[in-house]
Amino acid sequence: MTELPKAYDPHDVEDRIYKTWEEKRFFHADPDPAKKPYSIVIPPPNITGILHMGHALNTTIQDILIRFKRMQGFQAEWMPGTDHAGIATQNVVERKLAKDGIKRQELGREKFVGEVWKWREEYGSTIIRQLKSLGCACDWERIRFTMDEGLSDAVVDVFIRLYEKGLIYRSNYIINWCPRCQTALSDEESQHRDVDGMLYYVKYPVKGSTKLKEEHITIATTRPETMLGDVAIAVNPKDKRYRGLKDKVVILPIVNRELKVVFDPLVDMKFGTGALKVTPAHDPVDFELGLKHGLEQINVMNDDATVNSSGGEYEGMDRFEAREAIVEALKERGLFIKSEPHRHAVGHCYRCHTMVEPRLSPQWFVKMKPLAEAAIDVVKKGKVTFYPSRWTKVYLDWMENIRDWCISRQIWWGHRIPVYYCKQCLAAGQSLVASDSCPGKGKPLATGHKPLGVIVSKTRPEKCPTCGSAEIEQDPDVLDTWFSSWLWPFSTFGWPKDTPELKYFYPTGALVTAQEIIFFWVARMIMAGLEFMGDIPFRHVYIHGTVRDITGTKMSKSLGNVIDPLDMIRKYGTDALRFSIISITAQGQDVFLSESKFELGRNFANKIWNASRFILSNLKADEVNTDLCVFFKGARLTLPERWVLSRFYSTLSYVGECLDQYRFNEAANAIYEFIWHEFCDWYIETTKTTIGQASSQVILYKILEKSLRMLHPFMPFITEEIWQRLPRSKDQAGESIMLTSWPHVQKEMMSKKCEAEMQEIIQLVTAIRNIRAVWNIDPKTDMDAIINVSDRSDVKMINDNIDLVKRMARVSGLKVGAHAKPKSAATSVVGAMEVYVPLEGLIDFQKEKARLEKEMGRMAQEMKGLTGRLKDKHFLSKAPEEVVEKQRQRKAELAMQMEKLKENLKEIAA
Numbered sequence: 035m036t037e038l039p040k041a042y043d044p045h046d047v048e049d050r051i052y053k054t055w056e057e058k059r060f061f062h063a064d065p066d067p068a069k070k071p072y073s074i075v076i077p078p079p080n081i082t083g084i085l086h087m088g089h090a091l092n093t094t095i096q097d098i099l100i101r102f103k104r105m106q107g108f109q110a111e112w113m114p115g116t117d118h119a120g121i122a123t124q125n126v127v128e129r130k131l132a133k134d135g136i137k138r139q140e141l142g143r144e145k146f147v148g149e150v151w152k153w154r155e156e157y158g159s160t161i162i163r164q165l166k167s168l169g170c171a172c173d174w175e176r177i178r179f180t181m182d183e184g185l186s187d188a189v190v191d192v193f194i195r196l197y198e199k200g201l202i203y204r205s206n207y208i209i210n211w212c213p214r215c216q217t218a219l220s221d222e223e224s225q226h227r228d229v230d231g232m233l234y235y236v237k238y239p240v241k242g243s244t245k246l247k248e249e250h251i252t253i254a255t256t257r258p259e260t261m262l263g264d265v266a267i268a269v270n271p272k273d274k275r276y277r278g279l280k281d282k283v284v285i286l287p288i289v290n291r292e293l294k295v296v297f298d299p300l301v302d303m304k305f306g307t308g309a310l311k312v313t314p315a316h317d318p319v320d321f322e323l324g325l326k327h328g329l330e331q332i333n334v335m336n337d338d339a340t341v342n343s344s345g346g347e348y349e350g351m352d353r354f355e356a357r358e359a360i361v362e363a364l365k366e367r368g369l370f371i372k373s374e375p376h377r378h379a380v381g382h383c384y385r386c387h388t389m390v391e392p393r394l395s396p397q398w399f400v401k402m403k404p405l406a407e408a409a410i411d412v413v414k415k416g417k418v419t420f421y422p423s424r425w426t427k428v429y430l431d432w433m434e435n436i437r438d439w440c441i442s443r444q445i446w447w448g449h450r451i452p453v454y455y456c457k458q459c460l461a462a463g464q465s466l467v468a469s470d471s472c473p474g475k476g477k478p479l480a481t482g483h484k485p486l487g488v489i490v491s492k493t494r495p496e497k498c499p500t501c502g503s504a505e506i507e508q509d510p511d512v513l514d515t516w517f518s519s520w521l522w523p524f525s526t527f528g529w530p531k532d533t534p535e536l537k538y539f540y541p542t543g544a545l546v547t548a549q550e551i552i553f554f555w556v557a558r559m560i561m562a563g564l565e566f567m568g569d570i571p572f573r574h575v576y577i578h579g580t581v582r583d584i585t586g587t588k589m590s591k592s593l594g595n596v597i598d599p600l601d602m603i604r605k606y607g608t609d610a611l612r613f614s615i616i617s618i619t620a621q622g623q624d625v626f627l628s629e630s631k632f633e634l635g636r637n638f639a640n641k642i643w644n645a646s647r648f649i650l651s652n653l654k655a656d657e658v659n660t661d662l663c664v665f666f667k668g669a670r671l672t673l674p675e676r677w678v679l680s681r682f683y684s685t686l687s688y689v690g691e692c693l694d695q696y697r698f699n700e701a702a703n704a705i706y707e708f709i710w711h712e713f714c715d716w717y718i719e720t721t722k723t724t725i726g727q728a729s730s731q732v733i734l735y736k737i738l739e740k741s742l743r744m745l746h747p748f749m750p751f752i753t754e755e756i757w758q759r760l761p762r763s764k765d766q767a768g769e770s771i772m773l774t775s776w777p778h779v780q781k782e783m784m785s786k787k788c789e790a791e792m793q794e795i796i797q798l799v800t801a802i803r804n805i806r807a808v809w810n811i812d813p814k815t816d817m818d819a820i821i822n823v824s825d826r827s828d829v830k831m832i833n834d835n836i837d838l839v840k841r842m843a844r845v846s847g848l849k850v851g852a853h854a855k856p857k858s859a860a861t862s863v864v865g866a867m868e869v870y871v872p873l874e875g876l877i878d879f880q881k882e883k884a885r886l887e888k889e890m891g892r893m894a895q896e897m898k899g900l901t902g903r904l905k906d907k908h909f910l911s912k913a914p915e916e917v918v919e920k921q922r923q924r925k926a927e928l929a930m931q932m933e934k935l936k937e938n939l940k941e942i943a944a
């Protein structure tokens with residue numbers, strides 16, 4: 035047995051212990067038929083990622099689950115890895131090259147991708163190193179990357195399977211285009227934000243109208259530049275204002291194109307003037323209208339959102355520049371009516387925040403409806419359960435209205451689309467995009483329609499299977515990053531190969547993630563798991579809240595309110611960080627964080643350390659071999675002994691329940707309450723005089739050892755450090771607390787009656803101690819107390835424990851029974867009982883009265899100040915919420931203290 039150092043220094047301990055765990059391969063798990071499997075796949079952080087509090091919360095939760103399940107006897111596997119993060123990483127490397135004045139276009143595709151790999155070698159595992167500092171027990175030997183050979187094979191395999199099934203098609207479609215990143219974005223990647231724009235009212239003359247008999251339609255638009263691509267005017271057939279327009283033709287201003295008028299119930303009669311300009315190539319609603327009415331699609335923009343050659347004199351202008359120019363031209367021609375401010379939601383690129391340009395473009399899509407059906411079913415049937423349950427509805431709503439998924443991206447970093455085009459076939463008139471030959475252009479391909487000259491293949495084909503030509507080119511696009519991450523729960527275990535790991539560990543136990551990626555990721559994983567594995571990817575989905583600052587604002591670099599987890603680890607230690615953040619995170623709610631919150635974890639670590647030091651320095655090593663159950667049956671135990679055992683097992687049972695239901699904060703708080711307030715503050719306190727006796731020895735040792743195991747998933751390092759120094763019995767010869775078992779709940783040691791009795795004793799002792807404190811009675815001064823209690827069983831119970839009460843409350847004489855209140859006695863009420871302490875001879879009444887009155891005066895002064903401040907509107911609006919809250923708390927506290935003082939004054943007067 036080695037003695038513990040005086041103070042706990044997490045930095046001395048944490049790195050050393052983590053290294054040992056890793057070296058001894060404790061995180062590694064192989065399939066073991068003798069055990070039940072439990073696995074988690076980590077939400078792979080981006081290789082561009084830097085550790086933030088969201089990661090700290092997310093990984094701590096997963097680590098708790100993995101350590102808990104391992105201790106429960108499961109073969110626990112936590113699969114780690116990183117995501118190549120297509121657009122994000124490409125942007126980072128582009129910015130880096132830009133500093134040296136290099137553009138990716140100048141480098142060319144191959145060299146640029148080489149640069150990204152180099153960047154990844156250098157920086158891509160930063161996030162992994164940072165995750166390790168959180169103590170997570172990931173199986174690092176299995177770490178995967180979404181662009182690994184195996185995972186890339188899985189991606190290609192899936193693409194081909196879906197294409198063969200007719201679930202992947204290429205189509206001209208209106209998509210969200212980021213002119214900055216120059217790529218398509220999925221609907222989920224285009225984030226809607228309110229923007230202060232303008233609504234422009236423009237006259238579109240009706241053909242044949244003259245200066246004398248002017249006839250026109252007024253159109254309201256937020257994007258006049260898209261006029262260049264107008265092909266029709268649409269009105270609602272119910273709209274009486276436009277009945278006269280049947281068979282008329284309208285002239286597009288500036289361009290002078292003739293536009294027909296279509297009637298469609300899709301048109302919103304209440305927006306603008308109720309007449310819509312139709313630009314199928316640049317607006318999703320217009321696109322639908324275009325398909326329905328067989329309209330032409332005129333794309334007027336280049337990839338960078340400048341006007342293209344179909345824009346005539348505006349060619350080359352940026353979209354916003356063109357907007358100004360067109361408005362000017364309309365004014366000159368007298369066709370401009372007015373403009374008014376207009377606030378509306380506009381999509382923005384989730385990566386670079388550039389305003390998205392809806393635009394017609396040939397892209398690859400996955401048909402989602404057929405995949406969604408099964409994924410809706412498993413959630414409805416409860417095979418996949420969401421915690422908290424309210425996310426079930428969010429998931430189902432989205433799935434029932436799911437749209438096809440645009441999976442092609444016009445970037446270079448990612449999985450190249452496994453599609454090859456035969457130049458000969460295409461030159462011979464075969465269309466690359468099925469829609470070109472479809473009636474109502476732009477319609478998605480019919481199931482099973484595979485255009486000639488388009489070859490979908492794992493490897494580059496030597497020649498075209500149709501015409502035999504060797505002039506073959508691969509599609510230049512790459513796949514959406516999520517097209518690899520949706521396979522993560524099985525591709526990481528080796529799919530499409532049928533590996534023993536895949537057989538054993540799939541489906542996984544739980545997925546722990548943030549709400550932002552339910553659609554991006556969680557829903558798609560369920561679809562992929564069912565489609566390719568024929569089984570759900572995970573049984574439970576735990577959605578945790580967002581980490582915010584103490585005022586509820588999301589942490590962001592630009593606001594300067596970020597709390598860096600690595601800083602907190604340096605200051606307080608990893609265990610403190612983990613315990614603090616878990617104990618304040620209620621299920622499904624956001625976390626409000628300030629630096630001071632981490633003191634809770636640090637203080638708790640110190641408390642445990644000090645208690646363990648005390649126990650270890652008083653422990654005789656040969657006592658630890660006693661079996662607790664045998665001991666419990668054989669020994670005559672005191673109330674505090676029976677109580678602490680009961681409280682331990684009640685807590686243990688509750689913690690297990692909480693962890694099974696993802697109520698981590700409740701588990702953490704129960705452990706905290708038990709260890710700090712019950713075990714340390716009361717039980718250890720009761721043993722100060724009996725510590726040499728066998729029963730104190732056994733119980734102190736057993737409860738400490740088992741409490742460490744119960745706490746281990748939350749605070750892995752300090753529990754290991756202390757556990758390693760405990761004297762160990764033969765059956766606990768294990769190498770690490772990590773590998774011990776979760777303590778078994780001993781129901782026979784749990785007793786509600788015993789807990790209630792001890793609770794009563796604690797309240798009585800506390801009442802007497804409070805009286806001593808309030809009346810400033812020196813701890814060394816002898817003091818008597820009277821407990822006025824009439825219930826016979828209470829009298830007996832207290833008398834049975836009278837020595838304990840006297841010792842703990844430090845009173846020399848203690849009377850228990852039906853007693854009247856003596857003159858000049860301090861009083862305290864405990865349930866149906868009253869506690870009296872006669873003050874005669876203990877205090878100088880005159881002096882005490884003066885002291886209390888002076889104190890009362892001081893408090894009244896402070897109260898006045900606080901009340902004034904809390905009414906001051908200026909203070910309330912300027913001061914940080916935390917400060918205001920503290921003042922409010924202080925006020926409430928003060929009011930209570932003043933109330934008590936008043937009572938005390940009354941007692942002396944009586």
Ligand SMILES: [Zn+2]
Binds near residue numbers: 212216383384
């Ligand atoms: Zn962008």
Ligand SMILES: [Zn+2]
Binds near residue numbers: 456458
């Ligand atoms: Zn061909």
